[in-house]
Amino acid sequence: xxxxxxxxxxxxxxxxxxxxxxxxxxxxxxxxxxxxxxxxxxxxxxxxxxxxxxxxxxxxxxxxxxxxxxxxxxxxxxxxxxxxxxxxxxxxxxxxxxxxxxxxxxxxxxxxxxxxxxxxxxxxxxxxxxxxxxxxxxxxxxxxxxxxxxxxxxxxx
Amino acid sequence: xxxxxxxxxxxxxxxxxxxxxxxxxxxxxxxxxxxxxxxxxxxxxxxxxxxxxxxxxxxxxxxxxxxxxxxxxxxxxxxxxxxxxxxxxxxxxxxxxxxxxxxxxxxxxxxxxxxxxxxxxxxxxxxxxxxxxxxxxxxxxxxxxxxxxxxxxxxxx
DNA sequence: AATAATTAGTTAGCTTGGCTAACAAACTAT
DNA sequence: ATAGTTTGTTAGCCAAGCTAACTAATTATT
Numbered sequence: 381x382x383x384x385x386x387x388x389x390x391x392x393x394x395x396x397x398x399x400x401x402x403x404x405x406x407x408x409x410x411x412x413x414x415x416x417x418x419x420x421x422x423x424x425x426x427x428x429x430x431x432x433x434x435x436x437x438x439x440x441x442x443x444x445x446x447x448x449x450x451x452x453x454x455x456x457x458x459x460x461x462x463x464x465x466x467x468x469x470x471x472x473x474x475x476x477x478x479x480x481x482x483x484x485x486x487x488x489x490x491x492x493x494x495x496x497x498x499x500x501x502x503x504x505x506x507x508x509x510x511x512x513x514x515x516x517x518x519x520x521x522x523x524x525x526x527x528x529x530x531x532x533x534x535x536x537x
Numbered sequence: 538x539x540x541x542x543x544x545x546x547x548x549x550x551x552x553x554x555x556x557x558x559x560x561x562x563x564x565x566x567x568x569x570x571x572x573x574x575x576x577x578x579x580x581x582x583x584x585x586x587x588x589x590x591x592x593x594x595x596x597x598x599x600x601x602x603x604x605x606x607x608x609x610x611x612x613x614x615x616x617x618x619x620x621x622x623x624x625x626x627x628x629x630x631x632x633x634x635x636x637x638x639x640x641x642x643x644x645x646x647x648x649x650x651x652x653x654x655x656x657x658x659x660x661x662x663x664x665x666x667x668x669x670x671x672x673x674x675x676x677x678x679x680x681x682x683x684x685x686x687x688x689x690x691x692x693x694x
Numbered sequence: 695a696a697t698a699a700t701t702a703g704t705t706a707g708c709t710t711g712g713c714t715a716a717c718a719a720a721c722t723a724t
Numbered sequence: 725a726t727a728g729t730t731t732g733t734t735a736g737c738c739a740a741g742c743t744a745a746c747t748a749a750t751t752a753t754t
Contacts, residue, residue, distance in 0.1 A: 387656070387660055389660075389667070389671075390656045390659040390660035390667070391652060391653075393656070393659050393667070393670055393671055393674065394652040394655040394656035394659050395652050395656075396674050396678065397561070397652075397655065397659075397670070397674065397677075398561075398565060398652050398655065399580070399583070399678075400674070400677045400678045400681045401561045401562050401565075402576060402580050403601070403678075403682065404554070404558045404677075404680070404681035405558050405559065405562060406600075406601045406602075407601065407681060407682075408555060408558075418739070418740085419559060420559075420740065420741090421739095423559050426556070435702080436702075436703065437701090437703080440703095443563075444560065444563045445563070445740085445742090446742065446743080447703060447704085448704070448705080448706095448741090448742075448743085449740065449741060449742080450703090451703065451704060451705090452739095452740075452741095455704095471701095471749080471750075472748080472749060472750085473701070473702045473703070473748065473749045473750070474701095474703085475702085495548060495554075495555050496548075496551075498551040498554065498555065498680065499547045499550070499551035499552075501551075501680050502547040502550050502551050502554075502680060503543055503544055503546075503547035505676060505679075505680070509675075509676045509679075510546070510547070510550065510676075512669075512672045512673045512675075512676050513554070513673050513676045513677065513680070514546075514550055515669045515672070515673065516669045516670050516672065516673030516677075517550065517554065517557065518666075518669075519662060519666045519667075519669050519670045520554075520670065520673075521553065521556075521557050521560075522662075522666075523561070523655065523659060523670070524557045524558075524560040524561040525560065525564075575710070575711085577710085577711065577712090578711095592731085592732095594730090594731065594732080597732095602711085602712070602713090603713065603714080604731075604732060604733085605712090605713075605732085605733070605734080605735095606711065606712060607732090608734090609710095609711075609712095609733095610711085628720075628721070628730095629719080629720060629721085630720045630721070630730070630732070631720095631730095631731065631732085
């Protein structure tokens with residue numbers, strides 16, 4: 381058979397990636413009960429824990445959602461005492477989100493539990509397969525990043 | 538540093554995969570406008586198109602959602618004339634979902650558009666990186682399949 | 695200094711897509 | 725005939741996304 385064009389190849393990869401991501405998350409969602417946190421909350425908490433204190437706007441951009449969505453997530457996480465909302469010194473418009481000890485602890489425990497089932501499946505893979513997955517993670521993360529997309533038809537590199 | 542245990546390795550992979558999947562889908566969701574179909578509808582339509590006519594129950598299992606969710610998705614897709622709901626010959630309880638020509642066409646066009654941005658990012662990758670991604674797709678799909686996960690602590694194989 | 699423009703975040707209200715509980719209809723087994 | 729099972733629907737809830745419209749605070753302009 382003729383070698384598929386780079387474009388066709390990329391589209392096939394993108395399509396399968398898309399589909400796999402959908403099914404992966406559906407599967408993981410069923411594990412939510414264990415951690416007690418939904419995927420978006422867990423994701424936001426994760427950013428707060430790992431990316432240190434940051435403003436709501438920064439968090440919204442990181443999470444690729446609109447400001448009102450972050451307002452609610454932050455409020456909910458605060459009600460659970462997993463984060464604190466602090467005034468920004470020097471700019472009274474801004475609020476900073478900081479993880480509490482409880483939040484940090486819950487993140488690690490909960491997240492581990494949440495991915496436990498997936499981790500088990502990964503651990504059950506033959507070494508070669510697991511290696512393939514590990515090798516692709518960097519690219520995957522890069523491709524999943526919002527700025528990975530060429531704006532319209534630029535960056536044709 | 539000491540080589541991480543297989544378990545720790547698997548957990549780290551699972552964790553990053555989880556995170557990447559979340560961000561990937563968020564990114565893709567913003568492309569929804571182009572196709573006019575949301576991710577769940579597109580996914581369901583895809584199954585209907587590729588897995589041929591199937592019953593609502595089968596579709597629900599495939600999509601890993603509960604029956605009422607599928608009822609609604611099917612109703613919406615039918616309202617858009619993308620699928621038809623037919624009586625099952627020989628069992629009046631059952632409904633079969635069949636893709637219309639319009640549905641099949643829209644799937645192919647829409648899905649391509651939907652993943653276009655992702656495909657562009659993939660196409661922009663250096664060949665080696667793109668190869669890594671392609672190599673991991675099979676494993677990724679396997680891991681994303683619902684039965685890939687050991688139920689509780691069974692299926693340790 | 696006053697005012698205009700911009701920025702950060704919130705509130706209100708809508709939409710989609712999950713879920714459970716309770717049900718109707720149809721099929722199957724006793 | 726009747727009891728139980730299976731298939732799908734209806735009703736009603738919740739989470740999490742969005743836009744539009746707003747307040748408060750900062751920055752820029754006159």
